[in-house]
Amino acid sequence: MAAKTKAVSTKPVVVVDDVHIIYKVFASGRRATKAGAGGGLFSRKMRLREVHAVKGLSFTVFEGESVGIIGSNGSGKSSLMRAIAGLTPIQGGAVYASAKPALLGVGAVLLPNLSGEKNILLGGLAMGFGRKDMIDNTDAITKFAGLEEFIDLPMRTYSSGMSARLRFSIAASRDHDILIIDEALAVGDQEFRNRSEARMREMRDSAGTVFLVSHSMKSILDTCTRVIWIEKGELIMDGEPREVINAYNVHTGSDTID
Amino acid sequence: MSLADYAREHGLKRVGARPALLEYLAEAWKRRDFALTMARFNSEAANAKNRLGRWWTVLLPTVQALVYGLIFGVLMGSSRPDNYIPFLFTGVFLFSFMSGAFGAGAGSVTGNLGLVRSLSFPRMLLPVQATIQQIFNLLPQMVLLILTWVVFAQPITFNWLLLVPITFLMIMFSTGLALVSARLTVHIQDLTKLIPFVIRIVFYTSGIFFNMEHVLKNYPVALEIEKYNPVYVFVSLARGVGVAGYETTAFMWLAAIGWAVVTLALGIVFFWKAEERYGRED
Numbered sequence: 204m205a206a207k208t209k210a211v212s213t214k215p216v217v218v219v220d221d222v223h224i225i226y227k228v229f230a231s232g233r234r235a236t237k238a239g240a241g242g243g244l245f246s247r248k249m250r251l252r253e254v255h256a257v258k259g260l261s262f263t264v265f266e267g268e269s270v271g272i273i274g275s276n277g278s279g280k281s282s283l284m285r286a287i288a289g290l291t292p293i294q295g296g297a298v299y300a301s302a303k304p305a306l307l308g309v310g311a312v313l314l315p316n317l318s319g320e321k322n323i324l325l326g327g328l329a330m331g332f333g334r335k336d337m338i339d340n341t342d343a344i345t346k347f348a349g350l351e352e353f354i355d356l357p358m359r360t361y362s363s364g365m366s367a368r369l370r371f372s373i374a375a376s377r378d379h380d381i382l383i384i385d386e387a388l389a390v391g392d393q394e395f396r397n398r399s400e401a402r403m404r405e406m407r408d409s410a411g412t413v414f415l416v417s418h419s420m421k422s423i424l425d426t427c428t429r430v431i432w433i434e435k436g437e438l439i440m441d442g443e444p445r446e447v448i449n450a451y452n453v454h455t456g457s458d459t460i461d
Numbered sequence: 462m463s464l465a466d467y468a469r470e471h472g473l474k475r476v477g478a479r480p481a482l483l484e485y486l487a488e489a490w491k492r493r494d495f496a497l498t499m500a501r502f503n504s505e506a507a508n509a510k511n512r513l514g515r516w517w518t519v520l521l522p523t524v525q526a527l528v529y530g531l532i533f534g535v536l537m538g539s540s541r542p543d544n545y546i547p548f549l550f551t552g553v554f555l556f557s558f559m560s561g562a563f564g565a566g567a568g569s570v571t572g573n574l575g576l577v578r579s580l581s582f583p584r585m586l587l588p589v590q591a592t593i594q595q596i597f598n599l600l601p602q603m604v605l606l607i608l609t610w611v612v613f614a615q616p617i618t619f620n621w622l623l624l625v626p627i628t629f630l631m632i633m634f635s636t637g638l639a640l641v642s643a644r645l646t647v648h649i650q651d652l653t654k655l656i657p658f659v660i661r662i663v664f665y666t667s668g669i670f671f672n673m674e675h676v677l678k679n680y681p682v683a684l685e686i687e688k689y690n691p692v693y694v695f696v697s698l699a700r701g702v703g704v705a706g707y708e709t710t711a712f713m714w715l716a717a718i719g720w721a722v723v724t725l726a727l728g729i730v731f732f733w734k735a736e737e738r739y740g741r742e743d
Contacts, residue, residue: 215471220464261464289477289581292737298476299468303581313576314499316506325502328495329582357506370579 216301216381216412217264217287223295224257224282224436256282258436259296264429266301269403269413271427271444273420273451279436280416284383287414302380304414305330307371315359319350319369322358326373340376347402348372349395368395375402382406383414400426420448420457477581479736486729489583496586500593507594518598519605526553533670542672543706550609551704552669552696558599559635559692560660565591566639567646567656570739577740584739585732588643592636603628610703623702623709630721631695637724640732647739667692688712691720 230252257279264270272280285291287298288306313322323344327337345354348368350361358366368391374382384403391399403426407413417423423430423444430447432440440447452458480488489496508514530549534541542548569591570577570584577584603624611617646652667690668676677684687693694716701709 215468215473218464218468218473220468263464263467285578287476290578290740292477297465299465299473300476301471301473304476306579306581313579314502314573315575317502321502325495325499326580328492328498329576329580329586331492331582334494334498 214266214301215263216266216268217304218299219260219262219264219283219287219296220299221259221261221296222257222283222286222293222298223255223259224279224286224291225294226254226256226282228252228254256436257286257293260433260436260438261296262431262438262441264412264414266412267407268429269407269415269427271423271430272414272416272433273418273423273430273448274433274439275455278433280433281385282436283433284385284414284416288383300381304381304383305374305379306383307374307385313358313370316357318357319345319348319354319361322369323354323373326370327376330374330377332377344369344372344376347376347398364391367391371399375399375406378406378409379411381412381414383416385416386418396422420452424448477737479733482730482733485583485585485733485736489585489589492582492586495582496590496593499586500590500597503590504594504597515601519601522554522557522602523550523605525557526550529553529670537671540675542675544613544615544704547610547613547615547704548672548700548707549670550606551699552667554599554602554606555631555696555699556664556667556669556692558595558602559631559638559695560663561595561598562592562635563638563642564656564660565595567642567653569639570643570647571650571653574740584736585640585729588639588732589636591643592632592639595635596632599628599632607703615703615705620702624699627695627698627702627717630717633721633725634691634695634717637721637726637728640728641724644732644735647735663692666690667696669696689716691716691724694720 228251230250260279260283272284274280282291284306286293287300288304289298290306313326317325320341323341324334324337327340328334345351348365348371350365350369353361353365358369361369371384371391382403400422403413403415407426407428413426415423415426427444430440430442430444431438432447432451440450479485508517511517513520526549530546534545534549566588569587573587577587607621607624610621642652642656646656666687668687673684673687673693677687694713697707698709698713698717700707701713
């Protein structure tokens with residue numbers, strides 16, 4: 204297991220202050236329309252539903268920490284991460300950070316019709332890196348992602364594992380002050396997972412702050428110095444990885460780790 | 462001490478806060494290479510799907526112009542504008558650029574949600590990138606337009622050089638349009654249904670294939686209003702420069718400059734105001 208003895212400074216890097224995230228979504232189907240009146244052509248068959256995804260979370264993360272975020276599906280982990288990265292508007296509270304957090308999520312394919320190589324360049328340019336740097340780095344990024352054979356193919360032809368690997372490699376090619384990784388590694392194979400966990404530890408040690416959302420307790424134990432457990436948008440537990448993961452495992456009925 | 466004060470004390474900034482306008486523009490300018498590269502890659506990818514590739518950028522407006530020319534040319538018979546072919550080509554080519562930017566801008570944020578949700582950069586670059594893609598199409602069209610002028614024996618003069626500032630003003634105007642349509646469709650997705658309709662209406666009311674002065678000669682008020690129609694202004698300017706029998710007026714130039722500056726400025730402010738909103742789920 205990795206050394207987790209690195210001293211945590213008292214300099215705050217990310218402050219999450221009473222954050223609320225509410226999605227307004229059109230619900231449809233029998234459950235949504237049962238209550239509605241009338242059935243004419245122009246009556247609304249859909250109902251606007253509010254989903255309160257994150258309900259007033261607050262915590263502070265210090266320099267050099269790597270924070271694991273756990274919780275069941277739909278508990279608000281990804282919403283929270285997107286809010287920390289500033290990619291989702293929040294309805295209450297605020298997130299403060301010392302630098303612009305970079306988020307690596309699943310789902311999002313950058314530009315599906317362009318080749319992996321072009322996505323590397325564009326991703327880098329969008330993050331504000333120079334063209335020359337990115338071109339010089341392309342081979343290293345490709346190699347890290349293990350996609351040498353496919354880098355000239357459009358990204359829409361990649362498997363989800365391949366595109367997650369590429370996205371991770373693009374973001375990890377540079378040191379970020381704050382990096383958020385949202386289950387991006389879950390789809391990678393074992394070899395890539397080892398490589399990327401090593402890289403994450405490296406980033407953490409170079410004074411970067413890392414957030415890791417994962418369902419793999421092993422990845423979290425191997426890389427994180429602190430774990431936050433969220434359930435239904437509320438904070439359940441925040442503390443030392445072993446302790447929190449044990450409590451979580453009891454909750455889910457999995458075996459505890461000794 | 463509240464968390465907010467604590468954060469401020471340690472020099473933390475609120476994430477996702479909309480920066481001041483000048484700061485925002487500076488940030489966008491720093492990443493101009495992103496917009497340019499994305500436009501280039503996208504237009505390469507779009508062209509690669511078709512066998513005729515890049516040629517479509519000139520083929521399509523040419524076919525359009527020919528079809529309109531045939532239909533309206535026959536319909537209008539003797540009331541056709543003078544120098545009909547160069548007159549029509551000028552109108553159709555310029556119009557296809559302006560409407561193209563408006564339409565492409567509309568999809569530039571809603572169509573790139575993957576990008577918006579995974580990377581943070583000034584969102585303005587997306588409609589700008591869509592406009593740059595239209596500019597790539599415009600340049601070969603301009604070459605073709607000048608060729609048409611030459612083939613249909615328009616007298617070559619130094620005046621033709623004025624096409625450069627006209628194009629420039631038209632690009633400013635269209636960028637503003639793209640910024641406005643980009644934000645509008647984010648708020649109201651339904652507008653994407655109306656856009657083709659709006660474009661049609663502007664096409665029929667901007668004298669693309671008929672001579673406004675003749676058609677509206679009994680309606681002085683309508684003609685007066687049309688003088689302020691930006692699409693008509695840009696098209697008339699280009700005709701005045703290159704097609705024999707048409708003149709540019711000082712008023713047209715002033716109107717073009719006015720529309721270019723005002724639309725671009727309004728577009729930038731209007732788009733920037735909603736910067737925190739883009740990428741939202743609903």
